């Protein structure tokens with residue numbers, strides 16, 4: 044294993060394989076023809092969020108377990124899960140400790156180090172790689188391709204192409220996870236206004252919902268069957284304007300984009316005033332509910348009639 048320092052330099056397409064002895068991964072997979080011209084992973088990073096991510100954006104442990112349970116049911120207890128943009132591993136660490144094989148890919152070494160702290164000594168395989176430039180995974184192995192709150196950060200055409208390449212010939216499930224906030228929630232309201240301000244500054248926020256819809260539609264053109272988005276976990280949160288604003292100040296960029304410091308500062312100042320007028324004291328808290336939602340597709344088997352599909356497995360969980 045390499046030291047923390049050895050991950051700080053360099054942004055090659057596939058930089059290093061960390062914490063991993065899995066036979067499913069290959070660092071020498073040829074990605075040279077797979078680099079979309081407009082993709083620039085270096086423009087936005089989660090490196091400086093690794094320590095605060097779980098506190099700021101994490102799920103309750105019980106909810107992460109509920110999500111992992113549904114995903115594990117999809118695999119019927121075994122098979123290979125590829126987790127794209129695995130992050131600090133709140134869900135991935137539960138998957139990795141189950142009976143299926145698990146490979147988590149993330150571009151950010153600090154996020155993976157935070158993930159690593161949650162893992163036992165022999166479970167799971169974490170690979171540091173730019174998933175926007177091809178996945179260091181052997182073809183035809185994956186039973187489940189999972190991406191939680193990360194698929195919108197990657198070029199959709201590459202996501203589709205790599206999923207089809209790594210999917211098991213007998214079929215596979217693609218599950219895209221996201222956190223949904225209640226319509227009237229404070230965070231949803233602040234986020235909407237922040238996105239409006241970014242747009243006014245000529246910066247287009249990265250939208251998870253639109254990206255997931257694009258991916259699902261694209262998979263459908265390859266014969267995949269979409270499943271209805273399902274809520275697989277819900278939890279209550281206490282929210283305060285001051286917390287959202289501080290969290291945005293602390294992390295780099297806004298809404299998945301790198302933003303010049305001056306613009307970011309102007310936007311956050313405006314949001315502070317706006318929020319004070321609309322929601323009152325920044326330290327006043329209110330309760331709301333958040334949900335974890337899975338959407339995605341079932342990829343048909345290439346050579347057999349065997350097929351897995353989430354609709355059968357999570358039929359008892361809440362439809363959205």
Ligand SMILES: C[S@@+](CC[C@H](N)C(=O)[O-])C[C@H]1O[C@@H](n2cnc3c(N)ncnc32)[C@H](O)[C@@H]1O
Nearest residue numbers: 089128129130149150151173174175191192193
């Ligand atoms: C919002 S976090 C989500 C983390 C985790 N999946 C979760 O839901 O808690 C997005 C993750 O995607 C990773 N990521 C962003 N761009 C990436 C890329 N090009 N290749 C691999 N990982 C990437 C980030 O480093 C970050 O860990």
